[in-house]
Amino acid sequence: MKLKVITLDGGKASGDVELNDDVFGLEPRADILHRVVTWQLEKRRAPASGTRERSDVARTGKKFGRQKGGGTARHGDRRAPIFIGGGKAHGQRTRTFGHSLNKKVRALGLKMALSAKAKTGAITVLDNLDVQDGKTKALAGQLAKLNLNKALFIDGEAINVSFAKASSNLVGIDVLPAIGANVYDILRADSLVLTRAAVEQLEARFNG
Template sequence: MELSVISLDGKSAGKVTLSEDVFGLEPRADILHRMVRYQQLKKMAGTHDVKNRAEIRGTTKKFVRQKGSGGARHGNRKVPIFRGGGRAFGPTPRSHAIELPKKVRALALKHALSSKAKSGDLVILDKAEAKEAKTAQLKKTFGELGWDNALIIGGSELDQNFALAARNIGHIDVLPSQGINVYDILRRTKLVLTKDALESLEARFS
């Protein structure tokens, strides 16, 4: 698969050949769904907590006699049916993360890249660099290129001016090559890979 390389000013900067093993697969929704679910569950804090009966502070003295009151036979006021009592079967801190084999995670990334290539939403950029950290100027450039909703993947180190200028633009994400992930690829319309990012990806899967 061959794609044209463009520069930020919209001019042609040559061509690159993409690996069929990475960008030429038939996307599978089930694998992508498993990976997105894996990422979202791993990201959950799991810090929600309530006090159960054992954690409520209060006396355990029996407040009503066992027989003859005409009511239920209660032991203390920390039970869930009373106001201020403990919560029954409430949430406790835990990890929501699920297991997913490393090979499936790698395959999911290939399928996400292939889905963008198949839909024509994959763009190869010569360099993601800016002379000045000017948001307005970069936003105008993106508008001319038609990137109103895009994920831009740079090399192992991002150009500081470019990253600073892009971070305040809505629906634009900029990540280094090692930060590429399935969820961010799928949530943006365009996927923009620099030549450095492309080399890094193909070396990763070789």
């Protein structure tokens, strides 16, 4: 697949870029994408910490008081939940929510997410992400001309500093380095914008 490379201000840059069909030309499968997105979202969840129950607290197990004749209720030890410092009754149990997913499936999911955007024509390739003086107002005007309202920008090894500064206050605009490209962020963006460096990095990531 061949795409024209444009500049951020909407002007045509020199040359085109050839997208590798092994990365951008696959047929997307909903089941693979669903598995990867589910894995991503579950990995974000922090594990639930457990509470100490009656058998976990460090208090004496010796019986205190008399069984009968003391004028109070019968108790066996101080670890009972009714006492201050005792164990929690029916407490929260320790849980982890993440699950493993084969690396090949994760890589395939990312390829399919990129291919899904390419198939719908939602990929734009820019020469670079340089923004003069890092001004938000200037960038907002440029993105309006390109009709990029809710877009994910992916750069090369590192994020362009001027673009990151200018886009930090723009709602719906996200930017990631190529190493941070992931299925969830790609699918939820209306448009995917790649730089030349990002295309090279992504293709090298799968072919290397």
